[in-house]
Amino acid sequence: MANTITNTNYNFPGQKNVYKGKVREVYELEDDLLVMIATDRLSAFDVVMPKGIPCKGQILNQIATKMMDATSDIVPNWLEATPDPNVAVGAKCEPFKVEMVIRGYMAGHAAREYKAGKRELCGVTLPDGLKENDAFPEPIITPATKAEMGDHDEDISREDIIGRGIVSEEDYKVLEDYTRKLFQRGTEIAAERELILVDTKYEFGKTADGKIVLIDEIHTPDSSRYFYMKGYEERQRQGEPQKQLSKEFVRQWLIQNDFQGLPGQTVPVMSDEYIETVSERYIELYENITGSKFEKADVSNIEERIERNVVGYLEQRS
Known part of the structure; x- marks a missing residue:
């Protein structure tokens, strides 16, 4: 090693x-x-x-x-x-206490929630008839509260974030705008490498002079999911798993070994x-x-x- x-x-x-x-x-x-x-x-x-x-x-x-x-x-x-x-x-920077998750495809956590019968995620309505790894009609933002070490991030809606005063409405509009711009650029960069940026998360903070900036990581395998573009459509038609580059393969290995971070699991x-x-x-x-x-x-x-x-x-x- x-x-x-x-x-x-x-x-x-x-x-x-x-x-x-x-x-x-x-x-x-x-x-x-x-x-x-x-x-x-x-x-x-x-x-x-x-x-x-x-x-x-x-x-x-x-x-x-x-x-x-x-x-x-x-x-x-x-x-x-x-x-x-x-x-x-x-x-x-003073970090905002939310992670801005954006999803272009129904994969990972979103797919698990959808399979369980849920048709709303973080206040966003999901259309019926989707298969795992299908593209959404347009990317959706599904924020999560930012957890401390050992705690779980939790889904939260835009309305709850603003209503509970976690982020002001003015600032949240900036976070949404930045999130969509970053995801679009990340999608373009991935496409140049024949990859699909499936979903990702961004974190933001505010500098001492009040400027909102991107912090932490961006477009890494820990924060993002990628599919190989080549063969994507064919695999979807055949109902086959997508070939992907992300941390999801570790999650799947853990699930197969009876671990999902739930109480009592080792x-x-x-x-x-x-x-x-x-x-x-x-x-x-x-x-x-x-x-x-x-x-x-x-x-x-x-x-x-x-x-x-x-x-x-x-x-x-x-």
Whole structure:
């Protein structure tokens, strides 16, 4: 097994505090600066798996930062620099307490809800007669409340978000507009690589001067689902599963092993061999969505490498 990074404990110059999410660890520094480290942790059904996935943090960080660069002309984002393959540095923001989920196709969570007989998701009415993985007439926004580590994200409607004061109506309109623009751009980028962006989620925050910006990750296999474009129509006609690149294959493996994050369930053991296949799938997605070969960073001492690169960047910046 390759070296992985599943936990960090740094003390960077000017450090004020640390927030540890399901996958990323965020170090807050003076001058409203954040250092976000993408670990190799794997989360599914809002549960962090016991073992890390080799190269996963690097892949997530590099896809997210490439996609932020590719969308910065239509939606502003928090990113300032990427001093290390696993690290992004940018402006501190006050995050909105919702995840903006947008779906172009009935897959994953939406398909499971639909199969259970539900015809409304987050206040959005779903048409009858859809098959799993069919395209919606137009993309739908199905927000979720943002959970802390170990808790479950929960579906929530636009009306509840505004009515409960989670986000003001004025700000929510901006979030919706940005979400649709990002999904359209992401769809175009995916199509260039002969992929279909099926669904994804975006997170936003507000800077100290009141500007709404994109934060966290974008168009990664942890936040998005992709289908291969080639053969999509034929597989739908035949009622066959779609060939996809996303974290859904991990969820399906967990379901097959009687785990969906429900009370009383135990996380099944992932063998080293299976973990290597998960890492290979993440590399496959990276190369497909970016159109470039994955260059594995030095993992002989990941913790030391990150510290050296971040401290070097901060010294150069000051």
